[in-house]
Amino acid sequence: MPPCQCLGSGSDSGQAQAEQAEQAEQAEQAEQAEQAEQAEQAEVRLVEFWGSATKAVTLMASTSISGLPDDLIQEEFSYGDHDLQTLTVVQPREKGLWNDHGRWIVYIHGGAWRDPLVTDKSIYPTIQHLLEDSTKKELLLSHIAGIASISYRLSPHPDYPQDETTPPNELRDAKHPDHLEDVLTSIEFLQSKYEFGENYILMGHSCGATLALHTLMQQDILGEPESRLSNYPSIVVGVSGIYDMSLLCENHSEIPAYRDFTIGAFGDDPKTWDRLSPAKFADFTKYFPADGKLFLFHSIGDELIDVAQIDAMKDRFRRSCAEVPLEVSKEMLNDEHDEIWARGTGMAKVVVMVLESS
Structure with missing residues (x-):
């Protein structure tokens, strides 16, 4: 047993x-x-x-600003021969309706340097939201002389292929520094028409925030002794920006799209990514005027750009530019990445905070 x-x-x-x-x-x-x-x-x-940005485009106004008051005018301009070298301007029909001596807002859209469905028109929902709310509208009218939104040449997109029959003025084959050069040219175009000097807020979303900071880095990036801008902006605003390309690709290594769009815009050399990453730039101090300021915003609902990006930019800026005021917000916004601009409410909150704090 x-x-x-x-x-x-x-x-x-x-x-x-x-x-x-x-x-x-x-x-x-x-x-x-x-x-x-x-x-x-x-x-x-x-x-x-x-x-494809289909979700964002569904949310976004398409061709014009709905309900634009009669005392405001929306105009479109070309600053180059390419179809994407365009910009939209919204301003009063007559002097005195807004603050003629106020700042201009110059906006740079995102879209990973390549999305053809995200253009200068992506500012429309923000403007609509600002004008629909009486308090926000009054703040806008008392602080701002005009609003401009920039389109720029884009890199190739796998979902929107082109071939040899595509006319040169429609080709999306931009490589760095094409995007930056377009932004610089468009700002100087605006300066030639409106002469606002340094009295403007340069504001960008996602890769538009990268480009906004690239305008300050331009001489180092392009290897030129003189700036292509007659005046640097007094205020720079980055919203859900890409500030460290290598870090972004590392933190999302399981998703090929991050690496793909970075390579599409800048090539495949990580050393180039680091050289062009604002969070690794030596010193922005000399590019800000005496009353200059940097604002950085992150949304807690952002599912595409992680908080490590704003933290890297914040830490670098505070170490290298201690004398330039920096304001960081990581809790005010709760929109998803594209909803910040597509619904307009998130970006309108950003505009209000910047105007009230500057």
């Missing part, structure tokens, strides 16, 4: 071990399936913005 009991005990033990191994394998498979699902969901979210 004892040997039988011993054999039975060993059999039970082996069965228990087998069950434990099976449970461990099932748990591992479940974890892998969950990770795969999360990666797939992340890729879907990226396609909505970095990809």
Whole structure:
């Protein structure tokens, strides 16, 4: 009897071990399936913005600002021969309706340097929201002389292929520094018409925030002894910006789109990414006027740009530009990445905070 009991005990033990191994394998498979699902969901979210931007475009006004008051005028200008070298301006029809001596807002859209559905028109929902609210409208009218939004040449996009039949003025084949050069040219175009000097707020979303800071870095980036801008902006605003390209790609290494759009715009050399990353730039101090200021915003609902980007930019700026005021907000916004501008409410909050704080 004892040997039988011993054999039975060993059999039970082996069965228990087998069950434990099976449970461990099932748990591992479940974890892998969950990770795969999360990666797939992340890729879907990226396609909505970095990809086709269909969600954002559905939210966004298409061709004009709805309900624009009769005392305001919306104008479109070309600053180059390419179809994307355009900008939109909103200002009063007559002097005195807004603050003629107020600042201009100059906005640079995002879209990963490549999305053809995100253009200068992406500012429309923000303007509409500011004008619909009487308090926000009064703040805008008392502080701002005009609003301009810039389009610029874009890099190729895999979802929107072009071929040899595409006219040169429609090609999306931009590579750095094409995007930056367009932004600089468009700002000087505005300066030639409106002569606002340094009295402007340069504001960008996502890669538009990168480009806004690139305007300050331009001489180092382009290797030129003189600035292409007659005046640097007095205020720079970055909203959900890309400030460290290598860090962004590392933190989202499981999603190829991040690396793809970075390579599409800047090439595949990480050393180039680092040289062009605002969070790794030596010193912005000399590019800000005496009353200059930098604002950085992150949304807690942003599913595409992680908080490490604003933290990297904040830390670098505070170390290298201690004398230039810096205001950082990581809790005021709760919109998803594209909703910040597509709904208009998030970007309008940014405008209000900047105007009230400057």
